[in-house]
């Protein structure tokens with residue numbers, strides 16, 4: 001469902017050019033769960049932003065569901081984001097002035113659903129993340145883990161086939177991180193394709209497929225799980241064993 | 247479709263700035279509407295016709311210093327001289343000039359005697375050339391005859407037997423039936439009988455701020471005075487050319503007097519309404535400045551709140567908002583703030599107007615004006631927020647993942 005060929009991204013700031021991504025060749029299948037790891041500044045967020053149509057590549061080819069995204073207008077890309085893609089952010093990005101109900105409502109309004117349909121979806125999604133009783137609360141009245149759950153509910157409310165997460169557990173303690181990860185795994189099992197950037201190797205290894213980004217270049221880790229680059233923690237080994245066994 | 251609900255709820259959580267701007271809009275509206283109202287009042291006062299052929303009229307003053315002067319003969323000579331100059335339509339001696347601010351007033355009453363109700367009226371003393379010189383429209387009765395004209399010595403206190411009144415004066419005397427004034431006898435100076443022998447359509451009193459400004463009368467007098475005025479009507483377009491010619495001709499014809507203050511009636515009108523014009527300009531300036539301040543306030547608040555919400559805007563974009571939808575968000579937000587503002591402002595405007603009306607005895611505000619003011623402020627708001635809204639729409643969706 002996602003195909004990148006010789007994809008590159010260059011940022012120009014003043015006289016400095018940063019090659020955030022170079023010659024990326026990647027294909028992601030429907031139903032996959034891909035984790036992305038790599039050092040800070042290596043291009044992970046850039047990769048995710050391009051995959052999620054938040055930024056446009058400088059060169060190369062990018063097809064999403066067979067459509068050449070680079071050639072689309074800004075408003076076409078906005079519509080595609082709304083219809084096909086859900087986003088989860090490291091710092092949740094809930095809208096502080098809106099209660100949970102209105103937060104989950106945001107993408108649904110852009111989608112143009114009628115009030116009844118929106119209400120149904122909001123309630124269903126908040127139910128799913130266990131926060132239906134908090135509908136009228138403001139984000140600031142929730143814990144980080146709860147806020148990320150609301151963000152996940154918001155991302156899923158439009159029934160996207162594609163979920164992108166940039167360090168979704170980065171601001172959470174490990175217990176909450178585990179529960180968010182479990183939720184993502186659940187969502188993936190229902191058929192949603194997920195790409196997740198993380199610094200947590202334990203979580204990364206729970207994905208079906210792992211890729212590494214270093215200096216803007218993407219390499220596959222799934223086949224070579226024990227590449228020396230990784231500091232493999234005991235729990236990570238445990239999980240990778242699981243993944244390898246699949 | 248429209249996100250008014252959530253925009254409104256979000257505003258409620260960030261209300262201070264919004265309320266301040268709404269109050270500014272309210273203040274602007276209430277002042278704007280009442281300032282326009284006052285401007286309209288003045289403009290309509292200025293638009294009232296004086297009844298005169300203003301464009302072709304001018305006047306001058308004739309100050310006599312010679313001793314043993316024969317005023318009556320000199321007046322006859324002067325008028326003959328002026329009327330004989332080519333381009334002059336007519337001329338008359340007159341005691342006061344409409345719009346000039348200086349003149350005579352008397353009271354007319356139905357019954358003779360002290361303590362009877364009398365109606366104030368401006369008095370113009372002219373001869374049988376008066377109506378034609380001023381360019382008045384006689385709508386009933388007839389002009390003075392030569393035989394009606396009386397010589398009025400400087401010490402005289404009596405009044406002539408006939409008078410021509412303006413329609414408004416006739417209406418004041420005979421409400422609802424001004425025509426019936428014709429031929430009636432009324433009393434001037436409490437008990438001198440005057441017969442109304444004619445009615446002219448319009449002739450304003452010299453005082454434009456007087457509430458009886460439309461009430462006036464002509465009496466057939468030629469005056470003995472050391473300081474008289476002649477008013478002269480020229481053929482169209484020849485006034486400016488004739489003003490110095492006549493001044494010179496009069497001055498040279500008689501060395502025992504001086505000719506001064508040669509003034510066109512148009513200048514007199516301008517002088518008369520100078521403060522009206524000045525005040526209207528000031529009011530206009532107040533409106534423009536207030537509107538600009540409000541517009542800048544809206545721009546400022548919008549820029550501030552957009553900068554504060556950059557990440558939120560990026561997130562909305564990431565969740566699928568098009569640039570147009572982001573713009574619309576801020577336009578709608580402004581619409582809500584403006585609505586609060588115009589509601590408060592409309593109430594304040596009406597309140598202020600009620601006070602003005604009671605204080606200065608004006609006609610109340612027309613509702614259309616309020617509607618126009620409300621629409622104008624909505625428009626100002628939308629125009630002011632347009633640029634910030636475009637800035638907001640230009641915020642990259644990547645802001646959602648980039649800014650921390």
Ligand SMILES: Nc1ncnc2c1ncn2[C@@H]1O[C@H](COP(=O)(O)OP(=O)(O)OP(=O)(O)O)[C@@H](O)[C@H]1O
Pocket residue numbers: 011012013018019020038039040041042043044045046047
């Ligand atoms: N808007 C930008 N303008 C200029 N340079 C940028 C911009 N965004 C990212 N970069 C640069 O591109 C490179 C890749 O950045 P990116 O955010 O993708 O890294 P990352 O892998 O997500 O890092 P981290 O783990 O710290 O989040 C970095 O060198 C960064 O400085």
Ligand SMILES: [Mg+2]
Pocket residue numbers: 044045046166
């Ligand atoms: Mg990053």
